[in-house]
Amino acid sequence: MISKSPAMARTLVMAAILAIVPMVSELGHAQAAAPSYGVPDFTDLVEKTSPAVVNIRTTERVRQGGSQDDDMAEFFRRFFGVPMPGAPAPRRGQPPQGQGQGQGQGQGEEMNRGVGSGFIISQDGYVMTNTHVVADADTIYVTLPDKREFKAKLIGSDKRTDVALIKIEATGLPKLPLGDSDKVRAGEWVLAIGSPFGLDNSVTAGIVSAKGRDTGDYLPFIQTDVAVNPGNSGGPLINLRGEVIGINSQIYSRSGGYMGISFAIPIDEAMRVVEQLKATGKVTRGRIAVAIGEVTKEVADSLGLGRARGALVGSVEPGGPAERAGVEPGDIILKFNGRDIERASDLPRMVGDTKPGSRVPMQVWRKGATRELTITVVELEQDNKPKARASSSPRDDGGTAAKPNALGLIVNDLNEARLKELKIKSGVEVDTVDGPALRAGIRPGDIILRLGDTDVTSARQFNDMVRALDKNRLAALFVRRGDATQVLTLRPGSNASR
Incomplete structure (x- = not known):
């Protein structure tokens, strides 16, 4: 056993300490360089x-009456913002009966329909909101955070x-500045401001x-975990730069209230609508008159497409642009028009955003190869002819197989x-x-x-x-039923009936 003097022991201890200090320093620098993921201060x-987020209140004119049904209907309007279950919808354009408050004979009484939110996008008073907030309202009131109230005109x-x-x-x-919803990233912090249940300027974050x-059909929604409830509809979804990236519009709920999932309309999509x-x-949209479906991995593999992408054409309207x-x-x-279609839902948005009358290129996959077509887009509302449907007729029994294949x-x-009746060239x-x-x-x-x-x-063939x-x-089997064609994938078997 080797003995050490006190002086030697102290020397060894100091050497150990000096060796540890750089390691601790390096660890501290590494921790300082690590990114911080704390909750931001909003x-x-x-x-x-x-200040640019507003409360929207809508009203309707109803006939006066003192019946119990009228009292119950007013209860549902005032506290739930919806008509009484089972009540007939008011007929627009028919003068309500009764005398309004200060409105004169025959005007009816002004009753609250519901509340929602909105936000100012220009200093001269343009406000964005949801259609369902202002739909069928006789009067729209906008209340600013400074308590000023205005009657609004529906543009x-x-x-x-x-x-x-x-x-x-x-x-x-x-007014609120508008952001770029294409640059939104999953995981980034956002907040919502609105009037849930009529509680003005309530803020939630997520x-x-x-x-x-x-x-x-036309919206790729932004999904968030921001608490959104009835009354938040039409309010802004805001990023940390103070820009609007969406309009709070929907929630997923089994109870009628917030359950952890909410959806916002991307502001880029909303602004295209607002400009029109x-x-x-x-709003004028394009249409090419096809019914489409998703391309599954099995369909893509069986048709040699490589990977699942694009929109599968199920039916083509006779005489329409696609035909x-x-x-x-x-x-x-x-x-479509030079843009890749990854999912079937991409196509309606691309077509809808195309000006009617435009001739655009379109690439399709058919029989193992791509084909380039040119299609003229028509207006959605003007080219809505009823689709032809195949009717049944007696079958020709010639060529019937003796047993299932x-x-x-x-x-x-x-x-x-x-064949002429079905408007096809061939088939069985x-x-x-x-x-x-x-x-x-x-x-x-x-x-x-x-x-x-x-x-x-x-x-036989x-x-x-x-x-x-x-x-x-x-x-891959192309099967037509009625006026729709679907692609089914089957694996041949030996268990068919004999």
């Missing part, structure tokens, strides 16, 4: 933005996007949960009259369904147009193609 942001509203623009006669108003939530409302009082451009049921639209199908040829009609086809949902009377990349021309299918791979 006080200055709220003080800056809240225009759009039910499809739930965006409305109203105007109050005032100048020098505070984070962006997701982007591009498809809950409507301000200019003309209405004139050469679009066929079963096509997958990959690009490997897909579980017995099919019949179609005669010329039936399903007579009997079993096995894989039954599990896939095919029904007797369905029309099979294509197997993979090959058009079906006869029952179809059965020959089925016999040649690889039982280890999915087969």
